[in-house]
Amino acid sequence: MHDVFQYAVDAIGYGSLYAMMALGLALIFSVMGLMNFAYGELIMAGGYTIYLMRHDSFVFIAIVTILVVTIISVLMERIAFRPLRDASPITLLVASFGVSIGMQQIAYMTVGPIPKGIPPFHFFSHTFNIGGVSISNLEIATLVTTIVLLTGVTLLVNRTMLGIQLRASTEDFDMARLTGVKANRVIISAFAITGVLAGFVALLYVSRQGTVTPTMGVAPLLVAFVGGVIGGLGNIWGATLGGFLLGAAVTVLQASLPVHLSSYTQLFAFSAVILILVLRPNGLFARRAAREA
């Protein structure tokens, strides 16, 4: 029985990480119709920032990492996506792949392909035992961070003028502009929010993995993206929940499958995804189909 609770603790931790990633992806998709495949590279950039500052205090590392990732996210919009604002969705998609590969290549050329080890943050390593279930400060920090950030985004989206403009833009971007909403401001804000989320994800994800590589963002991006699709990318909260559920499911499968089947974890997880999408093509919680071009 305590295995079940242990799986639950682990699942909540990873699920929370992917929930934050899926939220970031869904926010950009909702506003721009862009599936930003370079989002994983924001986490990679955060990872290398942590690596370069690995001997500094955790608080300083956290502040700088979140700042750097947010700035990169905003620059990504300004340099790569704004010039293509009126382009077709396919062009935007190809551009996001281009940015993703470009950032990976920059990492290869500057820091090299060899994985870089990051010493664990002592605070996160501490674990305590409740009824046979081991819970680390990292798990608690992940859950608390997710709750705080999701609450913060919820308040921003529901209680501020920017939030109203963001929600209007996710529903009908062209009409929002016809009411005077500044397109650039809304989109930059969405990228800034996703940058902040990615910064926190980088801190928590690197703390779990212990290493950084140029392609470290690819795997979590895939899970977050697919999780978002399950939830319905047109609904940012649905996508967040989808990211959480898939992240949690993958974690539970990894831990619970027999050893000889554990390498098929993703096969089982994504088979379930295919089944869900056959039954609900627009996702479990989507209110409408993919954003019109």
Added chain:
Amino acid sequence: MELRKLLKLTDVWAHYGRVAAIQGLNLRVEEGEFVGLVGNNGAGKSTTMRVISGTLKPSAGQIEFEGKRIAGRSPERIVRHGISLVPENRRIFSRLSVLENLQIGTSGRRDRNQARGEIDEMLERFPALERYRDSPGADLSGGEQQQLAIARALLAKPRLLLLDEPTLGLAPLIVDQVFDLLAQLKSEGVTILLVEQNAVRTVSVADRVYVMRSGGQIVFEGTAESMESEGHLQSSFLSI
């Protein structure tokens, strides 16, 4: 007294791909006027609205508003210039509450505090909107959504209000209410450019009417009275 020219379209062309939806359109709206733009389906009326509001870039020609060239400017910039659009099919934000829909209407204004006060005034003016203040826009009937779309546009404090087929799909009783509202706005001095398929009603309230034919070509410009002498137009467009 000569009225100030507010909006002027000069030889405007607009294309959808290779198809010319508007060819050499000339149109003007003077301050305080209520101008109607009527014509058959596909004449180019809504395209004209799209070009003025900035959602479609004209391929040629010039659009001036209060003497400033606005052709090709972004929609949000055109709102800031003082032009507000009530679009075809209302396009309210169905997931936002009525109050939030109205708040969005103030996005282009710098005087936010005053705008907040005017939202309350707008809710008083439209009791149906006050009733559904915190409900999502999707809960409103067609007529109420039209009121919301008009209220939202008015909160931008436009010097020119564009309305694109505001009575489309509405019951006759609601159509009457919409035209009563437009007549009221006219009496308050709001400058209006109305696109409507309901040509009879439009002619009855407008100061001046343009009749548009396929390709955005103006075949008549004048008052309702002068239209009476154009019998073929009346029979074509007014079903008289």
